[in-house]
Every structure is written in structure tokens, then in C-alpha cells.
Amino acid sequence: GAVVSQHPSRVICKSGTSVKIECRSLDFQATTMFWYRQFPKKSLMLMATSNEGSKATYEQGVEKDKFLINHASLTLSTLTVTSAHPEDSSFYICSARDGRGRQYFGPGTRLTVT
């Protein structure tokens, strides 16, 4: 099946710094990628929908200036958490949608802000 990778898998950063997470579709082109956030023992919450070459669409309540999304190519989307705070600590998961509408999920990135 299709593979989606995320990098890094784990990151620890200090409060006030910015962190970039990459999401790549390895063997297919993804015109649409999605970013989710998941708290411990909770479900996935959609943060934003990212379309290649255009601005991301953010869900209600998600600060676009804090969570910067760039979908620069058909295989790469990045999420940058700017001026991170401890409450931003979470598990971030991306998914990529192929031409048939099927979504494939990345392995997730565990962010810890100290």
C-alpha cells in the first residue's frame, strides 16, 4: 500500500521556539494532505486541509498564524508550530489523499514542549 512518512518522529523543544514537521507521500502524488492533532487517549482532531500550491484551510479554532502549513509540492507538506508552548505538546499526524480519494496516514510526530 501507499506510504506516508513523517519527520521527525519525536521532537522535544523549548518553549518559545518553532518546530517544523514534514509529511511526505513516498510513492504517490497527493494533491491534498491533512494535519491532525491527537491528545492522549483521545481521537484525532482535524487541524487543517492542505492543497498543493494554495493556502491551507484551517478548522475552526485552529490558529493559522501559530500552525503554519506549506504544501510546496505534490509529495510534501510541512507543519510549523511557531512559538511553541507546553500546551502545544501533542501527537501530530498527517495524511495524504491519492487520486482515488483514499487517505493514507503517517506514523505521527510526538511533540513535547518543555
Next chain:
Amino acid sequence: SQQGEEDPQALSIQEGENATMNCSYKTSINNLQWYRQNSGRGLVHLILIRSNEREKHSGRLRVTLDTSKKSSSLLITASRAADTASYFCATDSYGNNRLAFGKGNQVVVIP
């Protein structure tokens, strides 16, 4: 907002038993999907059932969909210890290019 909502229950069963979990949603859907997530990992797609389907099988998995009740169930037969995971349903609505996830059911299969 999240559309799919599972009954917020944790299941603990013996290996070999069947595990059933339910999911309810609020709006019309194009399809409903079930995913598995092992602790601290990404999601694995299990099965997709379209709105015009009522039942679907895949190996030891059986999914039902009742669009009149806006509900779905996932049955895992002859459970194994490796089935221990969280299971989520997600809905894909018409004209909506996004999946809405439910709360998830944590299943523990005791060897």
C-alpha cells in the same frame, strides 16, 4: 466538529472471543471507515463501507452500516492478542473532503 462518535467504552476480552464496537454519526455520509491505532503509532486503515452498503467483510472483520440510524458496528471475530489497539470510525461526507473521527474504542485482548 467531529461527526463520528463511538460509544466511549473500553473492551477487555479473552483471546478467541469476539469484540464488537459501535459508532454513531450525525450527518449524511459518502462512506464510513474504520481504523486501528496501536499505542503511539499512526492509523491503519481497516475497512471502508459505502453509504449504499449494509454489511462488509474483510478477513476476521465484519462491518455493518445502518444509515437510517446513522450508526455502524465493527466486529472482530476470534480475537488475538495482536488485536489489542484503539479502533476509530471516521466518516467522509458528501462534498466534504475531510474525515471526521470518532472518539475511539480501546480494545485489550488478554492472551
